[in-house]
Amino acid sequence: MSSRLSKLKRWPSWFLMLVCAGVLMFLGTQRDSGPSTAQERIEAISQRLACPTCDGESVYESRSPGSQAIRQEITRQVADGVLTDGQIVRMIDDSYAADLKLIPSATGFDALIWVLPVAAFVAAVGGLIIVFRRWRREGSLVATQEDQILVTQARQDKD
Amino acid sequence: MFAVSINAALGRGAILLGLLTCLSGVAVTIAGIRQHDLRALKSSARYAYVAFFAALLAFVMMERALITRDFSMKYVQQVGSRDTPAIFNVTALWSALEGSILLWLLVLTAFVAAVARKFRGRAGDELLAWAMVVMFVVGLFFFFLSFGPANPFTMGPLGVSDGPGPNPLLQNHILVLFHPPILYIGYVGFTVPFAFAMAALITGRVGEGWLLETRRWTLYAWGFLTVGIILGSWWSYEVLGWSGVWAWDPVENASFLPWLTGTAYLHSVLVQERRGMLRVWNLSLVIATFSLTILGTFLTRSGVINSVHAFSEGSVGPWLLGFFAAIVIVAIILIGRRGDELRSPGAIDSPISREGAFLANNVVFSAFAFVVLLGTVFPLIVEAVDNRRLVVGQPFFNRMTMPLGLTLLFLMAVAPVLPWRKASQEVLRDRLFWPAWCGVFTLAVAVFVGADGWAPLTAFAMGGFASGAALRQIVLASRRQGWRGVVGRANGGMVVHIGVIIIAVAFTASNSYTRTQEFVMNEGETVTFSGHSFTFEGLSLESDDVKTSVKAAVRIDGDQIYSPSRSKYIKQGMDIGTPSVKSGFVNDLYLTLEGTVRPDDTQARIKIFVKPLIMWLWIGGALMAIGTVLAAFPGKRRRPTAPVSAGLEESVQEVADHA
Incomplete structure (x- = not known):
């Protein structure tokens, strides 16, 4: 039984598993994952814009008059069906003095918010690789006879 | 008088x-x-x-x-x-x-x-x-x-x-009685490990002693913080009326940051206990966790950040910032002073090992915390440098944290089956086989029920993979130890993992597959949406000393009536919408009453959200709490001072000194 199980767990089964996963992912990603109604498109756009009058909320979350006005504008634009989601966001953002986009741009000073995390992550992973290499070079420490005596003594003292 | x-x-x-x-x-x-x-x-x-x-x-x-x-x-x-x-x-x-x-x-x-x-x-x-x-x-x-x-x-x-x-929002739901105190217990509880870490640095007893003393205190603080955050999400869902549980609001982030570093610490501390390594890292994580609670308090109490949760501007801001700076400076000086004493003996033999996975987990958790911190304070930096207003919102956080979340799910799948020191290919192939098939099976179910999009599907597959690994560990431990197979740090930890996975899957599903439609309905009219019927039966007025509420009666599927409402709080003059929710294991039907309404209107704008798997967020949260309690129970009994592996010579010296 156990030998049959271990045979089952060999590479061909893993290959079959990967194929199954790949096929399923392919099937799943072929479907349309966008908003299915105009209302859902309005909701999706409103999640990308900040409420102009409230504290750190999006138009989607906020119920303030300022957000209601933007929501109505989005509804109008979606009903017209001329502009894409991105164009609607840009158009509304341009019509306000403040920056309403909830996602910072990737240019100028704002680009730092995108670059810094990636740089930090790369540095951390790089650091980890260097440390692992050093560890591999140095190898593990082996307890010396002095260490053994120290441990025995400490145990005896504790007991 | x-x-x-x-x-x-x-x-x-x-x-x-x-x-x-x-x-x-x-x-x-x-x-x-x-x-x-x-x-x-x-x-x-x-x-x-x-x-x-x-x-x-x-x-x-x-x-x-x-x-x-x-x-x-x-x-x-x-x-x-x-x-x-x-x-x-x-x-x-x-x-x-x-x-x-x-x-x-x-x-x-x-x-x-x-x-x-x-x-x-x-x-x-x-x-x-x-x-x-x-x-x-x-x-x-x-x-x-x-x-x-x-x-x-x-x-x-x-x-x-x-x-x-x-504030009317704070007198609208019973959870306001529990959420802040529980969150504070978690927040403040991290003072204990922080105090012992500082004491270890001051006294020079930087071995494993202070870790062992504070193990349970840290776990309890983390558990309360977890429950506090979940209750906050529940409150947000039940009260705010936008149907979400997490908005990446600065105040939410302030509670999430210490949770992230605290979670990293709970994992990396195992490496120090077992192998005597990562001393500076663990001290830094504990200090960072406590410092982040103070920084979070500064962000939310000073008025520097715009948030629906934040309190108005007060004079405490500079004091809190000063205290935060003092903690960081003193900690850096103390760690610098201890220099060589903190150098850990031993080495990690292979990245494909339990300790290697914990290290990777720590890198991802730290990156996660960095992204959240940066996104939270970046508007302040832009204002200081560029003198303009910038709001960093949900789309940024979702985009940046999604790959990190998926990586964490993958590590949750792999790490529990890895042995300490080194894993061979055969071991990995053997131990990951059934968990991996669990992942494929979950993916198949997700595709079969109509899920789409590569990110949600990957999350479901990884969730299945990780839950397979956690269940495998629980089953093996229960076979060996009977009922003790679910208690102790490792086994209780697996219960916590299952809770986290359930939350991750439910969060992904509810964020990706919410269906919404707004209906203008006449009295007696029935509409059908997402396979459910909604009949508007009219509006009614309710008033008390505090507020006047207009409630809409909506019958769902010809059965029970649900009543979303809009309330005018008399003293504050604030108009607050309160949703009404029909909860289920598969979907929540979340109703809100939109626009301005009068009780004699015969028409109402009802917004319907169909939100999948929301109830599983709360079930996952409960499992995390239960798992934390189980993890606090002693598992296989072992003297806390007994050496467990190589590389603990300083710890032993510490015991000898103490004895």
């Missing part, structure tokens, strides 16, 4: 008593350490008890003032009201800055007193004495805040006989 009310007088006296007690506690304990005076060291417990009594008295006086409507006090004028229901009069204490600092003080001093009580037999231990000093210093700082810049007991203008009451 007193010029100063009895509540204010006693409250102020209590704060002063606490302040002086903490100050004396610091002085007497340090003197005791310097002079090796056991009597002085033993007395530090008494200072802890008195500080707790002082905070409790101040808390009780403030509650008494709110309940008896003592409008001579400024704070009661600000958040109290004659019409507020009794329960929300109690919760009004933590509905604004000064009261929330008072709650912080109560929880903090309770922890200090509990530590003093727990270690009462070891008053002469220098590590413990320094930990008490650090906790007294933290207590001193918060008593000072309460005595000066955030004094809740100042007198208000004369002749005020009523107030507005708390």
